Amino acid sequence: MIRATALALLLAGTAFSAQAQDLVIRGGPIYTGVQTAPTAEVVQVRNGRISYVGAAANAPDAAGLTPVDLNGAALFPGFTDGHAHLDGIGWRELTLNLEGSTSVADAMNKLADWARAHPEGPIIGRGWIETHWPEGRFLTAADLDAAAPGRVVLLSRADGHAVVASSAALTAAGIDGATRAPAGGEILKGPDGRPTGLLVDAAEQLVAGLAPQADPAATREAYRAGFRVEAAYGWTGVHFMSAPWRDIPLLEQMAEAGEAPLRVYNSVTPDGAAELIAGGPRNVADGRVITRAIKYYADGALGSRGAALFAPYADRPDTTGLMQISETEIVPLYESALRGGIQIATHAIGDRGNASVAEWYAEALEAVPASERPNGVNVRWRIEHAQIVRPQDYHRFRELPIIASMQPSHAIGDLHFAPARLGDARLDGAYAWHSLSDLGVIVVGGSDAPVERGAPLIEFYAAVARRDLSGFQGPDWRPNEAVDRATALKMFTLWPAYASFREDELGTIEVGKRADLTAFSVDLMTAPFADIPLGHATLTVVDGVVVYRAD
Structure with a gap:
């Protein structure tokens, strides 16, 4: 499976090149994500867009196209990480990484080694x-x-x-x-x-x-590292949550200079809200970097008992968590975003946090009629994580509607402590991907890297297996909330495209759409669940450019 120690092997593949080529891709199963034509034998790409998808026998002449042999790997629409922190992914590669530490002693041994190697600062x-x-x-x-x-x-x-x-x-x-x-x-x-x-x-x-303030060169290197990691995992795009407002010009410069191999959809920190609302959505390098959303925080996290709950924590009855913002503070900000045509993404993990955000969204939407919004009714507001939701509140996601931006790997990590934090009854609304998607709610899949490792195969596995990487599920971990493979594919392809207003260009393999494609060594639609996280990306293509290829 993909772990930090294996990342160097992944990064040994072909590096990003801005040189576009017209391609003909074949040699493995191809899954289009299109319900009426779910599979194909050949994909052709011309001028960065898909020009043919279908049977080999009907394919146009491929003269002048560069052949790409999948060698048995499975091809999919480009996978998009619907919630990640691109800067954090890069800095994880450049600072002390305690991921995988097995004990206090192990973590402190790593700290001591780092301190010796870095004696200053x-x-x-x-x-x-x-x-x-x-x-x-x-x-x-x-x-x-x-x-x-x-x-x-x-x-x-x-x-x-x-x-x-x-x-x-x-x-x-x-x-x-x-x-x-x-x-x-x-x-x-x-x-x-x-x-x-x-x-x-x-x-x-x-x-x-x-914390030392990184100079622009160091920050640029962190983003380069983040791009390298994400491309090697097979992501063709990332929804960058809490993107620092000060870094938006840098990311735009990188995109215009050909240094951004993946698509970046920015949801910025609140310090940039007023300026973004005043200036409107930003789009550079033919959509390579788009900035049109603001990220707010309603509560904290479950693991540190900061997620806001209606009832006290089962394992610490003196607290119900921590709200980070109040109704009187946030609703006017939401209303301003509506009038400016800016999308809102709000972090909410606890059941009280999620219910509060839904109420605040409804209040803002009622205060600003569709006639006063540049996007009309098509605002596509999101709740990031939507981790613990009372079943009685599911209807809010369907009716407003609210996009549920969720990270499947949280459930396979949290299963080891969430029952103790919540008690059994509240697990009915925990990590409820299936219940929400079954109601017609758009459920965007992401990784929350560097909180989690950030590998798409781990996320897909978590969504369909709902077990940790050892195969453990635990007693009554609501196995009915696992989703089928077709739904999981949408969570990482079509639905992130929708959540970024780009479903007409991205998310499926169809003629005329941008050629964003991901190939994995494992067939996600047929392989045994346990085999999925053992695979790796073999090909990452963005706008027809091969940005990563395994050697």
Whole structure:
């Protein structure tokens, strides 16, 4: 299966080249995503668009076309990661990566090794998660101090909703036992009243100023690294959530310079909201980078108990989670976005968070009639994660409507702790891809990388198998919420295209559409579930350009 240690092998494939070629692709099963003609034998590409799809016997003359032999690999419409953090994917490759750490001790050994290799400056890292650790606890400042004495260390939990800071970092930020957490945040404290080092959600901002500000060259290299990783996985595009507003010009410059091999659909941080609304959607390099959405946060994450619930956490009855914004703050912002023709994507994980966002969406939509919106009724607003939803609230997604942007791998990771957090009854509305899609709700599949590994094969497997990578499902983990393979394919192809207003150009293999294509070594539509995450991408094509090919 695709893990961090295998990434170097993936990246050994053919690098991105901006040189477009007219192609004829054959030699393996081809799945078009078109219900009336689901399979084909040959695909031809001319001038970056699909010019023929169908039987080999009926194919036009291929003279002048560059042949691409699939060698048995299966071809699909280009896979799009419907929710990822492109900058974080790149920085994961350039900073301390604690993904896969097996214990507190293992994570701290990695920190100590990094500190020795990088003796100067703050240490920044992410990727740790305690739910599988034998110690069964969060990291603390004391752990960091022992591994990297005297150093400023900031290590983000895998979900990005909590950071553990060393004592030196806490001191530098002026955090002590008397420090009060900001609204929407929590400073964990021990029995002695002193901070443990763990800062949750909004409290993370207390130490944000300690992280070194990357210079433009370093930021550009992080995006290059992110592009390399995503192309090697087989993604042809990414919906970039919480795209830093300050980085939008850089991404646009990269696209215009031919340095953006994949499509990027930006949902920007709130600091860019006013300017984006005033200026309207941005589109450069023939749609290679589009910016037309704003990302807000309603609550936190389940793992760090920041997701907002109606009832207390089953394993910590003193809390119901943390709302990050209020109705009075957010609804006027939503109304402004409606009038400016800007899409809204709001992070909501807990059942209270999701219900609140649905209510706020409805309030804004009622306040701004369709006649006052550039997009009319076609606003396509999204809830990012939609992780825990009361079944009685499913109808809100269908009726408003709301796009449910969900990440299947969360369910196969969270199955190890979500029952303890939620209790059994609330699992009825947890990770409910099937229930929502069965109601006609558009369910966009994504990875949330670098929170998760970010591999499309893991995401597809999670959607159809609803088991972790070892095959474990656990007792009554609502197996009925797994989706069929055809639905899973839409989640990563046609439905992300719809969510970015591009279903007429992307999402299926049809004549006239842009030639965004992904081939995998495993046939996702027929292979045993357990074989799916063992495969790898063999070909990634964007606008007819081969941006990755396995050697």
